[in-house]
Amino acid sequence: xxxxxxxxxxxxxxxxxxxxxxxxxxxxxxxxxxxxxxxxxxxxxxxxxxxxxxxxxxxxxxxxxxxxxxxxxxxxxxxxxxxxxxxxxxxxxxxxxxxxxxxxxxxxxxxxxxxxxxxxxxxxxxxxxxxxxxxxx
Numbered sequence: 001x002x003x004x005x006x007x008x009x010x011x012x013x014x015x016x017x018x019x020x021x022x023x024x025x026x027x028x029x030x031x032x033x034x035x036x037x038x039x040x041x042x043x044x045x046x047x048x049x050x051x052x053x054x055x056x057x058x059x060x061x062x063x064x065x066x067x068x069x070x071x072x073x074x075x076x077x078x079x080x081x082x083x084x085x086x087x088x089x090x091x092x093x094x095x096x097x098x099x100x101x102x103x104x105x106x107x108x109x110x111x112x113x114x115x116x117x118x119x120x121x122x123x124x125x126x127x128x129x130x131x132x133x134x135x136x137x
Contacts, residue, residue, distance in 0.1 A: 022073060027119070029112050036086040036116060037063040039073040040124065043080050049127035051081040052120060054113065056135030059094040063087045066135070082124055086116055 021042065026035040044050060053076070057066035063085030067073055072083045088095045089107050096102045096109040113133075120126060 022067060027115075029115055030106055030108055032089055032106060034087070034089065034112055034116075035063070036084050037067055038082070038084045038120070039067070039076050040082045041077045041080055043077075044082065044124070046125045049125045049130075051130035051132065052117065052124075052126045053081055053083045054117070054131070054133040054135075055083055055085045056095065056133065057085070057088070058135065058137045059088075062093065070134075072134075081130075082120070082126065084116065084120060086113065 022037050022039040024035065024037055026033060028034070053072060055066050055070055055072050057063060067085050076083045088109070091105065092102055092107070096107045117131060
């Protein structure tokens, strides 16, 4: 990973050029179908541990829209980290934030995100000390 970049060194996603190397994935967790979009830079090599960034969309959004709005995949390509954009459960399209609003539906986003990280670490060489989460509401 390069030592230093300025923000203007990194191409910003204009919305029409969503990263072509991003791929959809999903699995059933706690009986619910959960989806995510994952982007690994072309420079990824299993020989070198890389950071993982989890980009969480706001309410009523989804991972693909957050990829477009955030430009994190463009940063990933330049800086060499993997980024994943999980979707909140499709019926509510919002995250269980600890208030218990979606507990009756069986939604546990903390356990889903932990499992997502575990599964990504099985496939990619992720530096366990450099796992980050970002997002907005």
